[in-house]
Amino acid sequence: MSRLENMTLIAITCGIYASPHRFIDALSGLYQCTVYEDPVLVKQTAQAHNLKTDLLFRSIQCRQIPFDNFTHDRKKCLAALKVQISQNILNGPCLFSGVLSHLIPASVSGIYRIMSATPMRIRRQRAMSLYQLSNQAAATAIARSDQRDQRFAAQLNLDSLWDSARHDMVLEWSKIDAATHDITREAVSQTLEKIRPDIESSMENANKNMHAVDFNISSRVEAALAGLGHHLIVESDSGHVMVTLDRKVMNLARAQKEIVDIARAVPGVESVKTKIGPNFYKGGIVRNLNLTAPFKRKT
Secondary structure, three states, X not given: OOOOOOOOEEEEEOOOOOOOHXXXXXXXXXXXXXXXXXXXXXXXXXXXXXXOHHHHHHHHOOOOOOOHHHHOHHHHHHHHHHHHHHHHHHHXXXXXXXXXXXXXXXXXXXXXXXXXXXXXXXXXXXXHXXXXXXXXXXXXXHHHHHHHHHHHHHHOOOOOOOOHHHOOEEEOOOOEEOOOOEEOHHHHHHHHHHHHHHXXXXXXXXXXXXXXXXXXXXXXXXXXXXXXOOOEEEEEEOOEEEEEEOOOOOOHHHHHHHHHHHHHOOOOOOEEEEEEOOOOOOOOOXXXXXXXXXXXOOO
């Protein structure tokens, strides 16, 4: 069996204390998916790439990283997360829960994206009952987490992670089990019956393309190039890699040669080309200043 066969790929966007647990359990059981929550992905990535979990979280949350201009740790961490996510996709049916699935590029077809519109009161109740937080502490923790998610969105050049247009469906919380602070079993069953045709259609599309393999190749190339520190966009088409330099570099010819040499050594790469992106000439250090010469003083 090809590793792309039966490639169920589902992503549920949800914030802290917002995971639709009952829905995830039913969905993953129906399609035999392995569930990857954001902390699990971070732990996997830390172990596989010899990175500290704190450094990964700092990179995701756009928090300050000492000497990052020299170490390029943020780029390395985000690239490593992409590699881990792409590897999980290739390993079998999977369901991502959290916000890190937004690292999967739009070119990967067959992914069914769900946004969980979890009511704020449910999130606060969970924080209070499960983690013994006060109402005020729960509200503060949720607000801080949502702000960190917004900074993560900004890194991906997204206005918001909660844009319904970026998702195939919005999960409603109209029927809630007061005892578990979750969607009722009846509502979960009704929702699954409603979306099953769409999910299975996306599975058929996934089986017909190599986009998941190309995501894995482009991610590994991006990880290999992260140490250079350039602003790069890496894309792969059946192993033919295009690297776009999207910010100005000091020596373009030298940078292009380094990129090609490093990328060619990545397994699965058939060819490498580079090009200049639309932002390449923006943000230089030269400023056009409107200055006038001072008048000559009369003596």
